[in-house]
Amino acid sequence: MLYATNCRISSEESQVIRWVDSHGQKYPYPWTPHFPKASSISHMAHLCSQVLSTSFFTPKPQIPVLLSPGVACIKSFHQYRFLHIKAMQEDKFSTPTSCDESKVRVPHVLTVAGSDSGAGAGIQADIKACAARGVYCSTVITAVTAQNTAGVQGVNVVPEDFVAEQLRSVLSDMPPNVVKTGMLPSTGIVKTLCQSLKEFPVQALVVDPVMVSTSGHTLAGPSILDSFREELLPMADIVTPNLKEASALLGGVPLETIADMRSAAKAIHDIGPRNVLVKGGDLPASLDAVDVFYDGNDFYEFRSSRIMTPNTHGTGCTLASTVAAELAKGSQMLSAVKVAKRYVEAVLSYSKNIAIGGGCQGPMDHLLKLKSNVQRRPFDPCDLFLYAVTDSRMNKKWGRSIVDAVKAAIEGGASIIQLREKEVETGGFLEAAKACLKICRVHGVPLLINDRIDVALASDADGIHIGQSDMPAHVARALLGPDKIIGVSCKTPEHAQQAWIDGADYIGSGGVYPTNTKENNKTIGLDGLKTVCVSSKLPVVAIGGIGMSNAQAVMRLGVPNLKGVAVVSALFDRECVTTETRKLLEVLKESTKIAN
Ligand SMILES: Nc1ncnc2c1ncn2[C@@H]1O[C@H](COP(=O)(O)OP(=O)(O)OP(=O)(O)O)[C@@H](O)[C@H]1O
Ligand SMILES: Cc1ncc(CO)c(N)n1
Ligand SMILES: [Mg+2]
Structure with a gap:
């Protein structure tokens, strides 16, 4: 345990924090670089955590730090946890007696940037990137731009005083871990920002030196170059210029090759930032998208395949925000850049075909992955009507593939498919699931995977079916998200x-009749089924030994939430799956007519 002492929050004394360990050993000045006066306990805790993450403490991130008079801060994994100590003992070096662990601090990036009305770049890209990476993002807006996929139609710069006021509001009350800058349209704004950062130091500063939009519109003119070179860059932990910006920072040198990018990274490093990433999105004649990273000692090339898409507006803002987000979570610089590069590539790839706007450079969509789930057809209990469950042994016996079995069942009229492939190896199962999913999607039939949540996730199947001894349904729900079945x-x-209670969508109840498909399975009979149906708040599908001869008896139980029958052998342990499915469908339809 390390203790921060001598921190009197409300006194007029300047803030001096001394670190003392449990043995009473004091730690000298360099461990507490320029420490401003904290305005609140949480501000002070934050300032101390900055020291923890930037100084010699870094190799020992798990050390809890106690801040008198009453806040302890432990840097654990991805977040700082603040323990509000209700009672402190007389002896400063003893362990606190009771702690409130309920406050969990989320990693936080403050972006100081311009608004893009088209929401592909700027503040909007920053918020989306941070949200997608699980990081809180606050915003100080420096300019409002009228912008779309065709270009920039107008720029309205926010008055310097008001930028200062936004900075004060955020920094004094909700100190971020990392500040990321984008469009800084005037020297005054750059200076205001530098002043604020001296007053409220942060763990890391990420500077994206935005100057010109891809469409060629000036977002910050050459007048800001001096303040960038003299004030902002020397404070930066990383600066991320694209080719044009790197060239401008160096007085207009042409940059056309990777060798040029390396020299530029070195020359920009000499201006003062601790790391430089020269982005090669616009490198002429380059098949890959190559960025050059320089940390003052070594060069690294980050390569990704070039995604062929017009939707690249905002790649730069996204990259810098993701670096900031990863740093806020506690990553080292090199791994933050690696993850950010991969993230940009992934987002470009899955939004490469989206069509928004009529201009030539569209936005990326960070949350598209989420949307594809949301847009899936919602589960309808009527899907349970004719529920076909595949079986690897039967497929083997009749010499058909899983895919052929599924195709045939759908052709015969199955309304939902479950792959129950106990004897297939994982790789083969996944491939089969993906192939079945394609067919199911075409026909609008949901595809579920039995037991194997890994296969369900990897194949993006519509859901899973689990038994009482499998993973609890609430755990499956947490893993699969709100939309899957x-x-x-x-x-x-x-x-x-x-x-x-666990958040399931339906239940399967049985075995209604004795079955060979499942060993040691207790038969509950029609009575047992009825008892479960009557009490269940969820729709029910009956299962176990059901076929042509007894399906009507099951459906005629006449309980409203019994929605259908699940069948294995009666469909798949037969020569022609399509014919059997068709016949069963007729029987089921007949039984509902009678019931009505
Ligand atoms: N088509 C692409 N495929 C893959 N990666 C790309 C592509 N275009 C850009 N990138 C990557 O995106 C990141 C941003 O680079 P880029 O040079 O486009 O920045 P920028 O010009 O500042 O972007 P912005 O349009 O936001 O201003 C870099 O990592 C770059 O390699
Ligand atoms: C507001 C804003 N910031 C940054 C960029 C750079 O992409 C842009 N086009 N617009
Ligand atoms: Mg840019």
Whole structure:
């Protein structure tokens, strides 16, 4: 345990924090570089955590630090946890007696940048990138631009005083881990920012020296170059110019090759930033997208394949924000840059075909992955009507592939498919699941995976079906997100109640009749099924030994939430799956007519 002492928050004394360990040993001045007066306990805790993450403490991130008079701060994994100590003992060096662990601090990036009305770049890109990376993003807006996919139609610079006021509001109350800068349209704004950062130092400063939009519009003119060189860059932990910006910072040298990018990175490093990333998105005649990173000692080339898409507006802002987000979580610089580069490539790739706007440079979409889930057709309990469950042994016996079995069942009218492939190896199962999913999507039939949540996730199947001894449904729900379908096998009203509490979408109840498909499976009979159905808040599909001869008896139980039957052998342990499925569908339709 390390203790921060002598920090009197409300006194007029300047803020001096001394670090003392449990043995009473004092740690000297260099451990507490320019420490401003804290305005609150949380501000002070933040300032101390800065020292922790930037100084000699770095190799020992798990050391808890106690800040008198009453806040302890532990840097754990990705976040700072603040323990508000309710009672402190007389002896400063003793462990606190009671702690409130409920406050969890989230990693936080403040972006100081311009607004892009088209939301591809600027503040909007920064918020989206941070959100997608799980980091809180606050915003100080320096300019409002009228911008779309065709270019920049107008720029309205926010008055310097008001930029200063926004900075004060955020920095004094909710200190960020990292500040990231984008469009800084005037020298006054650059100076104001530098002043604020001296007053409220942060763990890291990421500077994206935005100057010209891709469409060629000036966002920050040459007049800011001096303040960049003299004030901002020397404070930066990393600066991320594109080719044009690197050239401008160096007085207009032409940059056309990777060798040029290396020399530029070195020359910019001489201006003062601790690391430089020269981005090669616009490198002429380069098949790959190559960025050059220089940390003052070594060069690294980060390469990704060049994604062929017009939707590259905002790549630079996204890259810098992601670096900032990773640093805020506690990454070292090199790994933050690596992750950011991969992230940009991934987002470009999955938004390469989106069509927004009529201009020539569209935005990326950070959250597209989430949207594809949201846009999936919602689960409809009627999907349970004819529920086909595949079986690897039967497929083997009849010499058909999983994909052929699924195709045939869909052709015959199955309304939902579950892949229950106990004997197939993971790689083969995944490939089969992906192939089945393609077919199911075309026909609008949901595809579920039995037991294997890894296969369900990897194949992006519509959901899973789990038994009582598999992973609990609430854990599956947490892993699969809110939209995917989860079914749970239930034999009793208690199971059904738990499935409902855990967030399942339906339950499968049985075995209704004896079956060979499942060993040691207790048969609950029609009565057992009825008891579960009556108590269940979720729709039910009956399972176990059901086929042509008894499906009507099951459906005629007449309980409203019994939505259909799940069938294995009656479809797949037969020569022609399509014919059997068709026949069963007729039987089921007939039984509903009778029931109505
Ligand atoms: N088509 C592409 N495919 C893959 N990566 C790309 C592509 N275009 C740019 N990048 C990468 O995106 C990141 C941003 O680089 P770029 O040179 O485009 O920045 P920029 O010009 O500042 O972008 P912005 O349009 O936001 O101003 C870099 O890592 C770059 O290599
Ligand atoms: C507001 C804003 N910031 C940055 C860029 C650079 O992409 C842009 N086009 N617009
Ligand atoms: Mg840029």
